[in-house]
Amino acid sequence: MKNGALIFLAVFVALGGSWCGFVLAPELQLGGAKQTTILNSSDVYPVGRPGEATQGSSVYRANGCAVCHTEQVRQTxxxxxxxxxxxxxxxxxxxxxxxxxxxxxxxxxxxxxxxxxxxxxxxxxxxxxxxxxxxxxxxxxxxxxxxxGPDIARGWGMRQSVAEDYLYDQPVQLGSLRAGPDLANAGARADANWQLLHLYAPKSVMKGSTMPPFRYLFEVRKIGREPSPDALKLPPEFAPHAGYEVVPTPEAMELAAYLSSLRATAPLYSAPIAP
Amino acid sequence: MNKISKKSNSGEVDASLRVPLLALFGGAAFWLVVSSVLAMIASIKFHAPDFLANCPWLTYGRVQPAADDALLYGFCIPAGLGVALWLFAQLGRAPLRGAIVPVVAAKLWHLGVLVGLTGILSGNSTGFAWLEFPRAGSIILLFAYLLLALWAMMNFAARRERALFPSHWFLVAALFWFPWIYSTANLFLVAWPVRGVVQAIIGWWFAGNLLFVWLALVGIGTAFYFLPKFSGRPLQSYYLALFAFWTLILFGTWCGIPPGAPVPAWMPVLSSFAAVLTVVPVLAVAAIAWQTLCGSTNCEPKGGPFCFIRFGLMSFVLSSLMLIAMACPRISQVTEFTWFGPAQTQLQLYGFFAMTMFGAIYYLLPRAVGFELPFPKLARLQFWLSMFGVLLFIVPLAIGGVEQGMKLNNPNIAFMDATKAMLPFLRTSTIGLLLILLGNSLFALNIFAMTFVWEKSLVKKAFTVVTAPLEKPSASASLRRDQGEVKV
CATH class of the missing domain: 3.30.1390.10 (Ribosomal protein L7/L12, C-terminal domain/Adaptor protein ClpS)
Structure with a gap:
């Protein structure tokens, strides 16, 4: 190759090819995707998350939960x-x-x-x-x-994750590492209350957990005239000093709402199951 | 310095690059240390999950991406651009004109990294791997890159030696590559996000092109300049290098979509196919390095920079083979979602790219600045620290990752047990990170000390110029020259 223009041409051919393949083509194929109907039902899937859960997705992003948790189930x-x-x-x-x-x-x-x-x-x-x-x-x-498949046998989901599951997520946080369990169906396994306890003191509900506690999402404060209805009911070894209570901040509530909204079990044409 | 000044304008070429290189490498050395400190903080959390748990800025999910991005955007890219600037000027025998622009661009780049890292740590990450920097940081980075690339291209166009070397192809391609992928990813993921899983596909395409192709282009381009220098014989051979270049950009650019991804099946299949074909350029690079180094006449003393670049090349081959293995569906079933992936990434970023850059910078910076390295022995020590550090980091994680993957595939083993079995490996890798941190600090020490020595000499020179008698015409001529140099 004798001049710079030729190198530019090489780049244009090579990168332009993969740009068309993995940027343009997926957008043409999937960019206009709409809700699909659930198999043997007239319901549509997916439906958007409730408002609090949508805000919780942003807490999930801000704290980098996807660094350790995937949201994709595999099936064999x-x-x-x-x-x-x-x-x-x-x-x-x-x-x-x-x-x-x-x-x-x-x-x-x-x-x-x-x-x-x-x-x-x-x-x-x-x-x-x-x-x-x-x-x-x-x-x-x-x-x-x-x-x-192993993921299914672990109870992480009833079917594999498919493109439809992420239609309304912004950003889509598939994750790439399972330092912690997969969360694609976290909402089907535990309720918001369990999530809050787990976020504040992971070891209080999951013995031997390696997850770092997210104490900064909670407020430890003196009990006022009467205890807050949201205060966590912690086992004694994780509870604060007497006269204090642990109250989740709005972010913690949103994150818990998001985690409990994670559920991808609907049977679809692309992932047929019939339980 | 004597070796260099033999050539007519080599001194002029080197001098023209002094300030831009110090600006690029100084900031890069700073972010390199920042990155390893952040990585240490993240790693300690595997020993004590409660460590710094009350501080939102230092939670694992923010510190770990910040450490990765500080290494990639803070060190790898500016170091690569600096080396590319120097190589263009050297190969083209043309001094860099308007050096103030790359200096400003370098400062801007490092400002962009600062903005981006602050964004991640304060919870404003975009949530896309390797693209976490919030919008403001990305815009600054793109602008700074364009300025630097423009100046490099102008220097390339103005070269006096018209012939093109293999290094030229790789480095010019890399200059074009980054703005294309970075602007695409930022437009479609951050500015006007596409919907649904297309985001993930574009994210994988971007990360693959940046981490594999861009780093390979710059790192191999650099190595192809230094291999003949160290071995004293030309690159073996020109046509094999041309073949490696074409196959690398044609196949490498399609890698990155994992086989199990929840996307239409043709995409992972195509990506895996391309990844298998990428064996071809990897083996070609290995063959070129082997044939160039074997039977060398040893005209330049080995050691120092040579060791870094040789280790970098070996890491390139190994990390690429790991990447290709992970793209094969059978192997991916085990390695996907395990620590094998982070081990591969670290080997690629640090073992291959950063080590190659260390070698190149230790070689070229003394020539550009005009002073020997302040602590040459520490530079040698850094080689051992960085090499053992990266090995102690990736070997446990790769082995542990395979074991973790096999345990995850056996539903009779509880998830908690699989995670706990990983802890000894993760804790061993902390020692690796500690060695890397020490090595990085020695690198930064050398760069900072060199900057300091150069600044001190500037002040000294300015002082002698100011206090010198003005009668003699020869003295005033030298005054003008000196002032010109000070202004740069």
């Missing part, structure tokens, strides 16, 4: 189970089909009581095939779909 696959809900008019035929497809028939009262889970651990195709056979024989079945 799905598993299906077939549930017999109705044996129909010809239970004998249904029973025969069930034997054919390998249902364990040791139970003498078969097929009662209904609904009964007859097959588990299937792929979607196997479940559909089994369901088809039983339906032809006159029975009725439901297929339950559950996500699998």
């Amino acid at each position: 696959g799905i598993t299906c189970e077939v549930v017999l809900t109705d044996a129909g008019k010809t239970p004998a035929a249904v029973t025969k089909v069930c034997v054919d497809i390998g249902v364990n028939m040791t139970d003498r009262t078969w097929p009662l009581p209904l609904p009964k889970t007859i097959l588990t651990g299937l792929t979607k195709e196997e479940a559909d095939a089994a369901s088809g056979k039983i339906t032809t024989a006159g029975g009725k079945v439901e297929i339950h779909i559950a996500a699998t």
Whole structure:
């Protein structure tokens, strides 16, 4: 390469390519995204967070919570189970089909009581095939779909996170490190009150926690004429001196509201589950 | 200094860069120490979570990004720009004109870093990794960068030696690269934010391009100037370097979107594919360094700067391979969300880039300022401190990160146990940070002492000029020259 213009051209080609690919194209594909409908329902998803939780998202950002916590659940696959809900008019035929497809028939009262889970651990195709056979024989079945993977098994969510979950977040704080647990469904696991106790003194509710306490989000003050209704009910070893109480500041309340609003469990077309 | 002044205008070239370089490197050395102090504070919280827990400015979630940004924006970028200015002037044999502008730009840059870091610590971070500086800081940084890059490009255009060297390609590309990615990221994430997960995608694109491509362009460009200098034989070879340059910018720029990201599947797939192809430029760089250094005739004494740059190159290869590994879906299932990621980033920022810059600065600053390093032995000591520091930081975190990832993937192990198992590794890495802090302080000491010696000599010179008798014409001629130099 003999002159500067050529180098500029090289930069333009290379960086321009990835700019189109990872800035322009995602914006064209997802920038105009709207709410989607939840599977088997007429409700839309996501709905915006309540006002206090939206302000709490800003406290979450200001204190860098995303440095240690992710908000994205991973799943490795799905598993299906077939549930017999109705044996129909010809239970004998249904029973025969069930034997054919390998249902364990040791139970003498078969097929009662209904609904009964007859097959588990299937792929979607196997479940559909089994369901088809039983339906032809006159029975009725439901297929339950559950996500699998370590994150799901830990109870961090019911399905993987998808692009739709973050539609109204500003900024989107996915996080990249799990120094602490994933928070994509923190609201489904604990209420705002637990969050406040955990923020003030993590070890008071989570023995051995390595999270730094956020005491600056609380005010330790002398109890006035009567105790504040918001004051934390701490175990004795974390409580302040007698005559004092710990009252959350507005920021702490907002942060707790945000954490309890974190919930991404709706079944979607892009992440189908049917519990 | 004698080696340099052999060439006709080399002294003039060096002298023209003196003040801008001192301004850039002085501030960079300051932020380097600030960054390691902040990183120490953050690391101590793994020994005692209650440490400084009542101070909102020093909570972990603010101190850790502040430490990272102080290293990247405070040290790496101004140091890289300073080295690029010097390399352009040296390779083009053209002195820098209007040196006051880069000086002002350097001061502006460091002001922008100050504004940005204050913003993060006071809770005004934007919340995007590597882009945490609030709006005011980013605007100052972009403006200062444009000024510096403009001056570097003017010096590049005015070069007297018209031939282009491989270092030129890398450094000129880097000059264009940063304003493009930085303005894109700030426009679409901070000024007029796009909606939803597109923010995360642009954030990954920006971070990948800044941390991998920009740093690689500047660091490798610098190394490609110094390798032939140290080994006494030309770069092996020109065409391999050209190949490395093209593949680096073509493939490297697509890296950064993690395989498990909650985005449409084509993006992580494309990104992982590009990351695997990035093995090509990394191996090309390794081959160039190996062939250039092997069989060298040792015309320049080794040690000092050479050790830094050699270690930097080895770190580049290792950190890039770690980055590529993390982009493979199989490996990413284990390493994603673990401490393996921060270990890789630190190896790239400090082990590769900062170490390369230390070597380059220790080499060029004495030539530019015209004084030997005040404490050459401390510079050698810094090499050992920084090298063992970065190894003690990244090796435990990388090993611990893999173990943490395997434990996280086994739901029968409680999350708390996986976190607790990580603590010994994190606590060992504190020792690494302590060594890095000591090493950085020695670097800053050398730079500050050099600035002080130079300022003292200026005052001395001004004093002799003022008190000198004015009769002789030769004396007045030297007076004019000296005054000219003082004004710069």
